[in-house]
Amino acid sequence: MRWPMRLVRGLFGVLLALIILFEEWGWVPLQRALAWVGRLPGLRWLEGRIQTLPPYAALVLFLAPTLLLLPVKLLALWAIGQGQVVLGTLIILGAKVVGTAIVARLFTLTRPALLQLAWFAHWHARWISWKEALLAQVRVSWPWRFGRMMKTRLRRAWQRTRARWKLD
Template sequence: MKPPPTESNSLLHTLARLPFRLLKSLFGWLLALVILFEEWGWEPLQRALAWVGQLPGLRWLESRIQALPPYGALAIFLLPTLMLLPVKLLALWLIGQGKLLGGTLVILTAKVVGTAIVARLFRLTHETLMQLAWFARLYTRWVTWKEALLTQVRASWPWRFSRAMKHRTQQRWARLRAKLKQPD
C-alpha cells in the first residue's frame, strides 16, 4: 500500500517531471517550426518544380509517376527520404569535423530541395496514395494533428507578436515607398 501523498512528495514529483516537460515543450516548438517551414515552403516549392516539370523529358516522367499503382506511388514518394539520408549524414559529419557553417548549409539545402521534391511527388501521387486505406487513415490523422498544432502555435504570443511586427513593417515599407514615389 502506498503512503498518502504529502506536500513534499508532490513537490519532488513536480520537480522530477520538470526536465521532461521542458524537453517535451522544446520538442513541440521545434516540430512546430519544421511544420511551419513545410507549410510555408510546400506550395511555392511544389509550383517551382511543376514549372521545371514542363520540360519535355520531365513531363513524360511526371505522367509515368501519375500512372503508377498505389504501392509504386508509395515507393516513389518515399524515395527522396531515403536518398537524402546520406546527405544528412554528410552534414552531421561536417559538423563533427568542426565545419559548422558547411554542415548547416548542407542540411538547409537538403531540407529545401527535399521539401520541393516531396511536395511535387505528393501532388503527383496523392490520389493514388489515397487508394491505400491505411495511408488515407494515417494522412487524415496527420492533417488533423498538424492543424491542431498549427492552431496552437498561431494562438501563441510569439506568433501573434511576429505577425503584428510583420504587419507594421509592411505598413512602414508601403509608406516609405509612397513617399519616395511622390514628386518633389
C-alpha cells in the same frame, strides 16, 4: 520525475512545431517552384507518368527522396565533425529545402494514388487533424501574433516606400 518529463515534452513540442511551421511555410512555395520547373517538356512527360503510378509504386517514389538525401546529410555531419560547422550546416539546410521541395511536388503528384491505400488514408487524415490543431494553437500564441503584426507593418512600410519612389 513529472517536471522533467513535462520539460522534455514541452521542448519536443516546440521543436516539432518549428518543423511543422517550416514545412507549412515552405511546402506551398517550393511545390509551386517545382511545378513551374515541371512545365518543361521532358519533365511534363515525367510528371504525367508519376501521376499514373499504382499506389505502392507511388509510395516508393514518395519515400525515395528521404533515402536519397541521407548520404548528403551524413556528408554534412562528417563536415561538422571535421570542424567545418558552417559548411555542414549549410549542407543540412540546403538538403532540407531541396528535400521539402521534391517531397512537396511528389506528394502533389502521388496523393490520389497514395490515398487509395486504406492505411495511408487513415494516417493522413489523423496527421492533418493533428497538424491543424497544433497550428491553431501556434496561431493564437503571442509570438505568432506579434510576428504577424510585424510582418504586416513591414509590408505596409515597404509599400509606402515603393509608392514614394515611384512618384519621384
